[in-house]
Amino acid sequence: MGAGKKFWVGGLIIVAALGWLGFVGFQESKAYYITVDEFSSLRGEYAGKRLKLAGDVVEGSIDRSRPQMEFVISSPRSSIRVRYTGADIIPDTFTDGSKALVEGTVAPDGVFEARRIEAKCASKYEAEYDERTS
Amino acid sequence: MADFGNFCLLLALCLSLYALIASLTGASLNRRRIVSSGERAALAASAAAVLAFGALLYLMLADDFATSHVANNSSRSLPLLYKISAIWGGHDGSMLLWVFFTALLSGLVIVQNRRRYRDMMPWVVAVLMVNLAFFLALNLFLSNPFDQLVRISPDGATAPFVPADGRGLNPLLQYWAMVIHPPILYVGFIGFVVPFAFAVAALVTRQQGSAWVRIVRRWTLGVWLLLGVGIILGGKWAYVVLGWGGYWGWDPVENASLMPWLVSTAFLHSIVVQERRGMLKVWNVILVLLTYLLGIFGTFLTRSGIVNSVHAFADSNLGRFFVYYMAFVLAGTLLLLADRQPYLRSERRLDSMLSRESAFLFNNLVLVAACFAVFWGTMFPALSEWIRGTQISVGPLFFDKINVPIGLLLLLLTGIGPLIAWHRTSAAALKKAFFRPAAFGLLALAGLLIGGLRNFYVTVCLTLCAFVLATIVQEFAEGALVRMRQHGERFPAALGRLVLGNTRRYGGYIVHLGVVLMFVGFAGNAFNREATLHLKTGETGRVGDYALTLADFRQGREALYEYGRAVIEVTRNGRPAGTLTPEKRIFDSGGQTTTTVGLRSTPKEDLYVVFTGITGDAFEIKAHVNPLVFWLWLGSGILVLGTLLTLWNWKRSNRPREAVR
Amino acid sequence: MLWIVCAVAVVTAGGFVLAPLFRETAPGPDLEGETERDRLLERKTACYRNLKDLEFQFRMGRLLEADYEGLRAEHRAEAARILAELERLGAPGGKRAAGGGPGGKKGGDGTRCPACGAAAAPGKKFCADCGKRL
Numbered sequence: 045m046g047a048g049k050k051f052w053v054g055g056l057i058i059v060a061a062l063g064w065l066g067f068v069g070f071q072e073s074k075a076y077y078i079t080v081d082e083f084s085s086l087r088g089e090y091a092g093k094r095l096k097l098a099g100d101v102v103e104g105s106i107d108r109s110r111p112q113m114e115f116v117i118s119s120p121r122s123s124i125r126v127r128y129t130g131a132d133i134i135p136d137t138f139t140d141g142s143k144a145l146v147e148g149t150v151a152p153d154g155v156f157e158a159r160r161i162e163a164k165c166a167s168k169y170e171a172e173y174d175e176r177t178s
Numbered sequence: 179m180a181d182f183g184n185f186c187l188l189l190a191l192c193l194s195l196y197a198l199i200a201s202l203t204g205a206s207l208n209r210r211r212i213v214s215s216g217e218r219a220a221l222a223a224s225a226a227a228v229l230a231f232g233a234l235l236y237l238m239l240a241d242d243f244a245t246s247h248v249a250n251n252s253s254r255s256l257p258l259l260y261k262i263s264a265i266w267g268g269h270d271g272s273m274l275l276w277v278f279f280t281a282l283l284s285g286l287v288i289v290q291n292r293r294r295y296r297d298m299m300p301w302v303v304a305v306l307m308v309n310l311a312f313f314l315a316l317n318l319f320l321s322n323p324f325d326q327l328v329r330i331s332p333d334g335a336t337a338p339f340v341p342a343d344g345r346g347l348n349p350l351l352q353y354w355a356m357v358i359h360p361p362i363l364y365v366g367f368i369g370f371v372v373p374f375a376f377a378v379a380a381l382v383t384r385q386q387g388s389a390w391v392r393i394v395r396r397w398t399l400g401v402w403l404l405l406g407v408g409i410i411l412g413g414k415w416a417y418v419v420l421g422w423g424g425y426w427g428w429d430p431v432e433n434a435s436l437m438p439w440l441v442s443t444a445f446l447h448s449i450v451v452q453e454r455r456g457m458l459k460v461w462n463v464i465l466v467l468l469t470y471l472l473g474i475f476g477t478f479l480t481r482s483g484i485v486n487s488v489h490a491f492a493d494s495n496l497g498r499f500f501v502y503y504m505a506f507v508l509a510g511t512l513l514l515l516a517d518r519q520p521y522l523r524s525e526r527r528l529d530s531m532l533s534r535e536s537a538f539l540f541n542n543l544v545l546v547a548a549c550f551a552v553f554w555g556t557m558f559p560a561l562s563e564w565i566r567g568t569q570i571s572v573g574p575l576f577f578d579k580i581n582v583p584i585g586l587l588l589l590l591l592t593g594i595g596p597l598i599a600w601h602r603t604s605a606a607a608l609k610k611a612f613f614r615p616a617a618f619g620l621l622a623l624a625g626l627l628i629g630g631l632r633n634f635y636v637t638v639c640l641t642l643c644a645f646v647l648a649t650i651v652q653e654f655a656e657g658a659l660v661r662m663r664q665h666g667e668r669f670p671a672a673l674g675r676l677v678l679g680n681t682r683r684y685g686g687y688i689v690h691l692g693v694v695l696m697f698v699g700f701a702g703n704a705f706n707r708e709a710t711l712h713l714k715t716g717e718t719g720r721v722g723d724y725a726l727t728l729a730d731f732r733q734g735r736e737a738l739y740e741y742g743r744a745v746i747e748v749t750r751n752g753r754p755a756g757t758l759t760p761e762k763r764i765f766d767s768g769g770q771t772t773t774t775v776g777l778r779s780t781p782k783e784d785l786y787v788v789f790t791g792i793t794g795d796a797f798e799i800k801a802h803v804n805p806l807v808f809w810l811w812l813g814s815g816i817l818v819l820g821t822l823l824t825l826w827n828w829k830r831s832n833r834p835r836e837a838v839r
Numbered sequence: 840m841l842w843i844v845c846a847v848a849v850v851t852a853g854g855f856v857l858a859p860l861f862r863e864t865a866p867g868p869d870l871e872g873e874t875e876r877d878r879l880l881e882r883k884t885a886c887y888r889n890l891k892d893l894e895f896q897f898r899m900g901r902l903l904e905a906d907y908e909g910l911r912a913e914h915r916a917e918a919a920r921i922l923a924e925l926e927r928l929g930a931p932g933g934k935r936a937a938g939g940g941p942g943g944k945k946g947g948d949g950t951r952c953p954a955c956g957a958a959a960a961p962g963k964k965f966c967a968d969c970g971k972r973l
Contacts, residue, residue, distance in 0.1 A: 047528040051536055055543045058587070062547055062580055066554070069579030070572055077559055077569035096571055108793055131708060133422045133788055133800050136350065136771050147573070160573075185845050193852060214859035222852045386878045388885065454889060599901045600893075601910050607903045660898040 075147055084122040096147045097124070097156065101163075103140045114155075117144055127151070130159040138163035180245050180324040183233030186226045187324075190281070191314040193223035198307040205300035213300045217292055220284060220303050223310060227281035231265075234274055234323055238265055244340045247271050247323040253346035255738060263357040264347045270323035272360060276477065277313045279365050284310055287372050291393070298390060301379035309371045312503050320496055349739070349765045349772045353419050359411040363435060366405025367473040370438060372397045374470035377463050378511065381518045388453060394466065395449050396825070402442045403821045409435050410814045421773035421788045423708065423802040425810070428577040433556040434479040437549050438472035441465055444545035451538050454600060456525030460515065461542070463522070467511045471504055472549075478504070479556070530602035537595040541588065548584045552577065586638055589697055592690050593646035596653050614652055619645030639701040646694050650687050657684075681826045688820030695813030702783070702806025712796035722803040724785055725749045729757070731797060739763040739772075744789040744797055746776060760789040760799070781808045876928055883921045890914045 076090060080099040083090060099117035106115040113128045126146050128134065138144060138161055146158035200216030203209075234247070238261050243249040251264040251271065266272040284306040292299050317323070329339035350356075373394040380390040412432065413425035426432060445465040451458050478500035515522075528535055555572045562570040597611040622644030623637065631637050654673060661672035677684040711719035713728040720726070730745040741763045748755045758776030765772070776787035786802040893914060897907040 047530050047533075047536065050531045051528060051539055054531075055540070058540075058543065059547060062551070062584065065583060066551055066576065066580045069576035070558075072579075073573035073575035074570050075573065077571045108791060131710070133773075133790055135420065135422065136773055139771065181841055182844065185841075185848075189848065189852065193856065196856065211859050211862065215856055218859060219856040222856055226848075226852070388881055389877075453885070597901070599896050599906070600889075602906065603901070604903050604906055607901060607906065611901055656899045657895070660895060664898070 080117055080119040080124055081121050083124065090150075092149065094147070094149055095156075096145055097126075098143070098145050099123070101138065101140060101142050101144050106140060117146065124156050125154075126156045126158050128161060129157050130161065132160065134161055135163045179233050179236050179240070179242065180326060183230050183237070183324040184318070184322070186230035186233060187277075187314055187318045187322075190223045190226035190230065190277075191311060191318060193219045193226060194307045194311040194314060197223055198304050198311065201300040201304040201307070205304075210296075216300065217288055217303055220288055220307055223307070224281035224285035224288075227277050227310070227314065228285075231274055231278035234265055234271060235262065237324075238262065241344070243342075243344050244326050244338060245323075246325045246327045249327055249341050249344045251344065251347055253344040256344075256347055259357060260347050260352050263351070263360075265323075266360045266364075267347045267351050270317075270321045270325070272364070273313070273317050273321045274323045275361065276364055276368060277310070277317055279361070280306075280310050280313055280368050280371065283365070283369060283372060287375070295379075295389065295393075297383050298376065298379040298385065301382045302375045305375035305378050306371060309375075312499075316496060316499060320499065346738075346765075349763065349770050350419060352772075353415060355411045355415040356419070359408060359415060362404050362411065363408030366401055366408045366435070367438065367476045369397065369401030369404065370442065370466075370470045370473045372401070373466050377466040378514065381463065381514050381521075384518065384521050391449060391453060395446070395453075398442055398445055398449075398466070398469070399821065399825060402439065402446060403818065403825075405435065405439050405442070406814075406821075407818060409439060410811075414811070417807075418775055418777070419772070421775050423706070423786055423788070423800070423804065424703075425807075428555070428574045430479055430556050433552050433577075434472075434476040437552055437556075438469050438476060440545050440549040440552070441472055442469045444542045444549075445469060447538050447545075448542045451535050455535060457528070457535065458539075459522040459524065460519070463511075463515055465542075465546075467508070467515075468549075471508060474500065474504055474507075532598060532603045532605075532608065534595060534598050534600045537591055537598055541591045541595065544584055544587050544591070548581055548588075551580045551584070555580075582635055585697065585700070586635070586642060589639070589642045589646060589694070592693065593642065593649045596687065597649055611652075615645050615648035618648035633704050636701045636704045639697055643694050643697050643701075646690065650691050650694070653687055654684070677823070678826075681823050685820050685822075685824030685826070688823060689817050690820075692813045692815070692817030692820055695809045695816060697813075699806050699808070699810025699813060702804065702809070705805045706802060708800065708802040710790075711799040711801060712793060713799055714796050719799070719801070721785075721801040722783075723751050724755070724801070724803065725752075726758075726787065726799065726801060728797060728799070736763075739765045742789065742792075744776075744799060746787060746799070748778065748785065755785075758785070758787050760787045762789050762791070779808055782806070784808065876925070879921055879925050879928070883918065883925070886914060886918045886921060890918065 073094075075094040075096040077096040077098070078090070080097055083095065083097055097117065099119050102116040102118050102123060107113065113134070114125060115128075116123050116125050118124075128146075129148070142163045145162040146156060147160040147162075148156060148158040151157045197216045197219035200212050200219060204212030204214075204216055237245050237248050238252055239258075241248070241252065241254055247268055247270050248264075251267040252261055256264065264271070266275045287306065288299070288303060291302070295302075327339040327341070328336040330336050376390050376394050376397070379385075380394075409432075412435065416422075416427070417425040442465075445462060448458050448465065449462055452462050478497065528539070530536070555576050559569040559571040562568060593615065597615070598608065619641050623641040626637055626640055631640075654676070657676045658669055658672040661667055661676050662669060665672070665675075667675065707722050709719065709721040711721070711726065713719055713726075715728055715731060718725050718727045725748070727747040727749075728744060729747045732743045732745065734741055734743075741761050743759050743761045746758045746760070748758055756778055758778060759774075760776035761774035763772045763774065764770075773788055773790075776789075778785040783803055783805040784807045786804055788800045788802075790798045790800050792798065890911065893902070893907065893910055896902050902910070
């Protein structure tokens with residue numbers, strides 16, 4: 045067998061192994077990325093699945109007095125209560141009215157248990173004057 | 179001034195299009211005069227683009243809030259430095275910064291090379307101008323930083339509108355690393371246009387020699403360095419300013435900068451094989467192409483909003499144009515490549531699996547696989563939505579799962595490569611070269627196991643680090659010994675001459691040393707500990723070996739923000755270890771809060787303390803103990819020094835062709 | 840005011856760009872690329888560099904005697920081929936071509952290496968290019 049062929053065989057083995065790892069990692073970490081509206085209309089379908097919900101943090105809903113912070117995120121038509129169970133620090137960009145992405149599953153009591161929160165410092169920053177630009 | 183900026187952009191666009199046409203015409207008709215005119219047009223276009231940037235800078239410094247970009251990103255009270263950095267604090271301005279760098283680089287390349295590579299230069303200019311014209315057009319028509327604010331009254335009439343003050347710069351961006359991080363990263367993205375332009379020019383003109391390979395390699399190395407520095411600064415910023423306790427989160431924007439870095443790393447290795455052995459020519463052109471495209475893709479990701487990310491600016495319809503442009507570049511280059519296939523035929527074949535060439539090949543395979551995995555994970559939400567209608571995103575776990583083994587494989591290759599000779603090697607020679615490093619690695623392994631380490635990946639990682647470290651030391655020591663025998667030099671002199679005599683090789687090894695230290699830092703991640711403490715003043719909480727006592731809590735005002743500052747006395751195993759003052763700031767404009775981390779860094783571990791808020795009557799403190807992070811920053815520093823050493827003899831080996839003659 | 844500045848800019852840029860079109864052709868051939876000779880000289884340099892490195896690797900003990908001899912013979916043969924080609928294109932003129940090996944040592948009028956023909960600085964015991972004893 046020539047060196048060139050040997051290289052391809054070795055390479056193939058490596059790539060296959062990595063592909064397998066990638067597949068496993070993918071299965072373990074995939075999350076359906078939907079808005080709160082989509083979630084409400086298809087609640088049954090997403091039961092027990094790992095979800096990434098996108099919505100706006102409702103003004104004044106952030107409740108830090110409980111042991112685990114709770115808040116409400118909403119899309120235009122519906123909203124859901126979220127309980128943060130993760131250990132990571134909540135990003136500074138997470139405030140009233142910011143766009144938030146919460147990742148986790150729905151708990152039996154109907155509250156969404158988020159293990160991760162990402163927040164986008166509201167395109168508010170860009171948007172506010174934008175409506176008036178030429 | 180805003181009108182002047184627009185005028186400059188338009189002038190630059192016209193000139194760049196003229197330069198493009200003139201270069202192509204001149205090159206195909208073989209008319210020096212036309213080519214020369216095209217070159218001048220390219221220089222003039224660059225100058226005009228630089229002037230446009232100057233105009234925006236002027237508007238920023240003059241607090242011209244009639245301009246929407248200034249109103250949205252700056253304010254009167256902002257310090258001078260941040261007024262400048264506010265240019266790239268928003269979307270439109272960063273596009274102009276992009277144009278600015280493209281113009282500077284294009285100008286530099288033309289001035290530097292136009293007398294040397296006369297046959298290639300028209301094509302180089304043409305490619306540079308396509309690139310510049312694309313970004314100029316985006317700036318002018320889609321994302322114009324000179325747009326003026328207007329007030330639309332209820333009846334639909336519009337009138338100019340000048341707010342009393344601007345909205346200010348996002349406080350999260352008010353940090354020294356964030357002032358220099360975007361410019362450096364942008365040069366790191368856009369700089370790859372130069373190697374790409376030379377590669378295309380060489381293909382078109384069917385260059386036989388290796389002069390162009392040298393230019394491409396050097397430029398890639400320089401740009402690779404900047405990209406790397408940009409990535410590291412971004413990590414530093416995330417670590418110190420975002421306050422979530424880590425420096426890398428597989429965020430799409432981070433991934434966007436990592437991908438071109440991975441591919442260019444692959445290129446920097448495989449180009450050596452082409453220079454030494456005349457192999458892999460097609461592959462190298464593909465890598466140059468990919469690097470360039472991924473650089474463009476990096477901007478695309480941050481600007482288009484196609485993938486959700488904490489960093490992504492507001493959505494824009496720029497995305498489509500990026501896709502068209504990338505498709506155009508990809509298709510054009512692949513067609514050219516297909517046409518030039520015979521010219522790129524390999525001069526030799528792989529002699530043996532036990533050869534340096536084959537180690538390089540594996541290195542390339544693994545790096546490209548890593549890039550592919552990152553690409554896949556980053557783009558999966560967009561791809562799945564496109565194909566199945568639902569967005570499926572993958573978390574950091576996916577990236578870790580696949581990239582950790584890849585990283586370890588690379589680390590192993592870093593050690594093996596230098597030990598194997600070119601062409602072919604016999605087992606006996608290998609045994610001799612491997613004996614000491616392998617023994618050292620095994621010794622380290624034994625030490626780790628006795629020390630009670632049980633984590634598989636960490637054990638493998640640290641063992642490999644020891645192995646690679648030993649190979650590097652052995653390379654330097656044995657090389658110096660040869661010189662001592664050969665020239666009768668003393669050890670320090672021999673070592674110095676060895677390194678300076680071949681900065682490319684030994685600079686490369688120093689880069690490898692930096693990488694090894696960085697891996698030590700990565701390994702520390704497995705042992706991160708954290709605790710959330712609820713403390714009243716005077717109370718003490720524990721994390722790891724540390725006891726944290728909340729001594730005081732202060733509130734106050736600075737010019738732009740209010741702060742709440744926890745004063746925490748730290749003791750480690752009972753001994754005092756300083757005071758940390760993590761802070762929370764609430765900015766007046768927009769109510770944005772930022773975190774200032776309390777950090778105590780030692781080679782063994784970082785104590786990282788964040789004040790997160792007040793719950794009830796207790797203050798909430800998150801404390802992380804992050805082992806070995808110090809080595810990551812140290813390793814990156816060494817990586818930079820090694821690269822600079824490699825670039826050292828720029829003048830000598832980059833001398834013009836005339837001198838070689 | 841703005842119009843004047845812009846007009847001046849356009850005229851200046853236009854003049855700068857169009858000037859070469861109306862000039863007598865600059866001296867020197869149009870858009871010459873590298874010649875066959877350049878290419879050969881480059882290959883010669885590369886070949887010598889590889890040979891030198893091979894020698895160094897051998898001294899570091901990375902290669903066994905047998906491998907080394909074989910590879911060196913291959914390199915030498917290639918160097919000879921390149922030199923023959925260069926010969927065919929005409930005798931290399933001037934000092935620079937003579938010192939075309941790696942580094943092109945200063946003081947090229949000293950001794951010449953019997954093995955590879957590269958110029959060697961006076962007083963050196965070994966050839967800087969191929970490592971042979973002078």
